[in-house]
Amino acid sequence: MESPQHDPVELIDQHWDLIAPFFSDPPRRADGKGRPRAPNRPILKAIFWILRTGAPWKDLPCHYPSRSTVHRRFQEWNRSGVFNGALQALYERLAEQGQLNLSECFIDATFASAKKGAWTLGKTKRGKGTKIMAITDASGLPIAVHVASASPHEVTLVHDTLDATFGFDQPTRLIGDRAYDSDALDAELASEGIEMIAPNRRNRSKTQDERPLRRYRRRWRVERLFAWLHNFRRLVVRWERHTENSLGMVHLGMMVLLLRHL
Incomplete structure (x- = not known):
């Protein structure tokens, strides 16, 4: 059991002041009855x-x-959008400080096994679970996450992940690994003003230009994001049956990461 003097995640006054307005209590009953809510x-x-x-x-x-x-x-x-609102405020603060860079963004996915069953559950060679899709900015800060079944190919989840950004403009370039090598995806994103950069799969002829492909060397930043998120053990294995609760936990992990940059 944890002692009262030790918390694995601290919430210092400076950080609490940034997000406290979004965690305000609903108004009390007009008659004053009912138990007061816990702080x-x-x-x-x-x-x-x-x-x-x-x-x-x-x-x-x-x-x-x-x-x-x-x-x-x-x-x-989670259901009333408090986490989303707090994250939006943190992103606005980071943008004001010039810490967000959408000139190139990185996309990838990680697998989370589901031990007790869940909605949006899919079968893979690694067992049943879900995919956590994520997009980072040029420095590796998370700007979008999307939770989906583990069965669909990652190419089919790109648009849903882009739609999950917190009100940002579209990235200029989106960089992924070989899983995102798709002529159809390249064309769809190009029509939206996004350049998709991914090395070709081994069974395909070479289509990527070597000069933009150099940016692929910085893709470790999205892999580092998953390493950060996996420090939160609740995100390694999915225990939440409902997808919105699972996504809420991911949003909380993002919140902690963003607070560390402010």
């Missing part, structure tokens, strides 16, 4: 504990609010 900050720290450790909700340490309160608040915030 939001300890509940968010409890959710971060679940995110970091990957532990079941029932294992939440006793120095946090009750597990039922924490889980109920997580679902309430």
Whole structure:
């Protein structure tokens, strides 16, 4: 059990001040009846504990609010768009500071096995699970995530992932690995003003120009993003049955990463 003096994910005053407006409480009943709600900050720290450790909700340490309160608040915030709103505010702050660069973006996917079953579940050679698609900016900051069944090919999930950006303009260039080598995808993105850069699969003739392909050398930045996200053990294995809850956990992981850059 974690001691009260140690939290695997800290929520310092500076970071809490940035996102606190989005975690405001609903108005009290006009008659003043009903129990007062538990404070939001300890509940968010409890959710971060679940995110970091990957532990079941029932294992939440006793120095946090009750597990039922924490889980109920997580679902309430997630379904009402609180996480999205907080992320949007963080991105606006990063953009104001000149920390976002969409001149080239990187796309990739990671596999998360589903141990208890889930919606949007797909079979692969690695077992049943889901894909977490992600796009980073030129520096490796996440700008979009999308959770989908693990069965479809990544090429078919590119547009859904681009649609999941938080109000950004389209990237100038999108760089991926061989899984994204597709003439149809190249043409679709080109019609939207996006240059797709990916090395050719071994069974295809060479079509990529060597000069833009040099940018592929920086694709490690999206792989580093997944390494960062996998530090949150709740994202390595999917335990949430509902897709919106699984995506909410990914958004929380993104929130922690962005806060570290502010």
